Amino acid sequence: MKKSTIGILAMAALIFNACKNDEVNNVVVNPNDFNVAVSGKIVTVKNLAADTILGVGAMGPYGAGKYTFFSLGTNSKIASTDSATSNWDLAFAGTTIRINAGTSGPGNGGAFVYTGTFDALTTVPIDSTFKIDQAPTYAITKGSGKGWYNYDGPTNLLTAIPGRVLVIRTASGKYAKVEILNYYRGNTTPLSTASDSIKIYDSRYYSFRYTYQTDGTTTF
């Protein structure tokens, strides 16, 4: 019931938007679709599917177990056949975010989680230490309250902590800052009262924004 209401609302919003935007351009973005938008130095990615849930088994919800690879330099997804190359910078599956280095890939990557706002981080602090992936430990720390997210068992909801920036050294050794915006489809966290199936099947859709420094310096 709830879902269909949301659906109708979303459709209404779409039609409304469509009417409004028709004269300007014909691009109508479904808020639930994968989308990359560039605005100045900031690139915003919406709904990057990261091993989304296929079903619920005895051990809980499961996906296909495949990572989604992304290149910060080209602003695009990279085919998983390129996983052993330096073409990608970040790989997403569930709450795990890998960088292209160490046990994860052949690249020159590195990362750490910075506390502060995206805008305030204008240059990578000199005393920063970039970590690399050494499975099962990752440069972008996993676990509730440790890296970029909080998970609440009783409400079964995962929220990206505001004021956390992933500082990334890309596969090719350039620098980028990434802010995770949301972990759920449509860039919207479900209500705590939403059904478990909404919370499960709408999860693992990353929305994030980033700034990539093409000249290789640590200033954004």
Place this chain on the structure above:
Amino acid sequence: MKSISQTILLLFLSMSLFAQQDTTSALFSSMEEVVITATKTETKLGNVTMPISIISKKNIDQAGSLRLKDILQEQAGLSITNGFGAGIQMQGLNPDYTLILLNGAPLVGRTAGVLDLKRIGITNIKKIEIVKGPSSSLYGSEAMAGVINIITENNGDKKIQFGARYGFGNPNLGWASPIGKSVFKNSDLNFLFITKYKKAALNFSSNAFYVDAISFRPYSSERITQPIWQFTNQLSISTPINNKNNFTFLVRNGYDQIKQNFAINNNGAVSTSFGKETNNDLNINSIYKHSFNENIKSSLNVYATFYKGYQKLNFSNKPDSSYIDEFRQHLYRAENQNDVRLKNMLFTFGAGYVIDQAHSTRYDNVESRKQNQILYAFAQHEWTLSKKLILTTGVRYDHNKIFAAAFSPKFSFRYIANKTITIKGSIGRGFKAPDFRQLYLNFTNNAAGGYSVLGSIDAIKIIQQMQSLGQISEIKYDYNKLSTLKPEFSTGINLGGTVFLNKNIQLDFNGFRNDIEGLIDVRQVATKLNGAQIFSYINIKNAYTQGLELDLKWKATKQISISTGYQLLETADKDELANIKAGKVYIRNADGTSRLLLLKEYVGLANRSNHMGNVKITYENKYGLFINTRLIYKSQWYVGDRDGNGLLNKNDESGDGYFLINVAAGKDLNTKLKLNIGMDNVTNYQDVNYLPNLSGRMIYLSINYTLK
């Protein structure tokens, strides 16, 4: 706090300008009413040194209230909370911190700290007294926000009385109609019998109540009806043995049965579960009073109460298994109290012994008995310095067997500034002992990802055991803080008073502040190998609640009276506040990007409305007709952290502020027959997500027949 004290000062000033010197009215004479709960001795309302309010039998009848929840939700400054049954929030404190008494003895059977007020029938009671502010100096644990004392009629005139009520609503259709599939019905039958033999009084009452309660399917917004049957039987015998000795015996039994049938969604797999829940309460109280002479009185009170909550569910997809949830609590108490009057001083002192026992399927083993013994002593000194000034000083010491002792002092005063202005103030300590759940819980929720909550006594042991079996993936920082729980303490200040603006307008006001230390909160202490979290209880939080209460009674004409109440409330978690001030907390904008949280965006503790109020207009004539309208308002309250910063701020998940309007009318057809009709929730207000138990518009009709 500053702003509140300034407001109070301003009120004082403005009121002393208004105040006039006329002292003959019904409002003034209400100050003569005798109350018991504030000082544990019979005291005139006008002499009580702390905020107290009384809900009379007449108020309850005219509001058509059947359960304790119904009438408390119409009082300003009291808010009904919705998790684990209907709980009471007083002065912004959770339901765990208000002590609920029946004739001065505590009611037990709390689920997750909440005593479900829907369980308590109030059709045959004399009155309810509500004392606000810490009262642990007299009552011990739980009396941190205040005390609600339900006082039953143990005497009264000889009579037999029958009552019946039928109500219905059709919230989905809007206008209530008694026909159709989606009708919610309720009915109530009531019987009261009072007889006298010489000077002894026997009072028996019986009540049966049926309601199609509205609940919601867990983790969904789909409403379901949940038929509830509730039965209450009450017997009291009160007899003067001679002119110096008096004996009262009270026994009360409450029984509810709740039928359950709903679909549950376990990680996407839906199954139907069905079964029933029963709650059984028994209270036995005997009070023996002896007067040595006019100035020295003594009483002995022996009390036992038993509670059993039992739930059994079967599942459609697993026919051979069932889920059983059982909780039993037994409490035995013996208490002696002595009142000695010496000129202008009244000394009250006493001591008592409590045995508190619990069993639960949610502890390690339902057969293992958890027990606490409490030995306590209290003393109070009430000093009438002059007709104007009364000072009351009290202290209580509770020695607990399984956790630290508690020491609760309190000081209060009442000062009559002039014929129209009375000022009251109090400062006191309150405490709440850790409950059995916080000490012994051993609960794993397999229906929601397998997270576990462990009581503090067993948590370390269980986690170490799991660790040696390789079942723990991670120990959290808070694990090191696990230790024997201490009681939670608060310091409460109340300052207010009563002003007669003229002989027909009475204004009561009170400013309050409660500082709570070592609040017990659930924290994650470890993670299992499969990623599921393990939580336990730690004395970790410090919080405050503060606010202002106003209560205005206006006798507009001989027939019309208007009363209105308001509460302003501010709350905060002190550590959260410190983090915000230190610039460590961020917030998300609507587009998901983050920035620093501003102090003004912080909203404090969950489930608190900043503003609450009510207006009640009553018309009553000498022919036994009454009509009333009651309006209840609650402003927005916050429920969940949506932006991931771990605290509540203005863009987090919240319930919308709302108005409820209830109306009722009644007429005494003759000396025997009384008719009442009423409509609750006239505007059919509903909020499925945040007020799941609020049914839509309901209409009822009741009839009462009395034989004298």
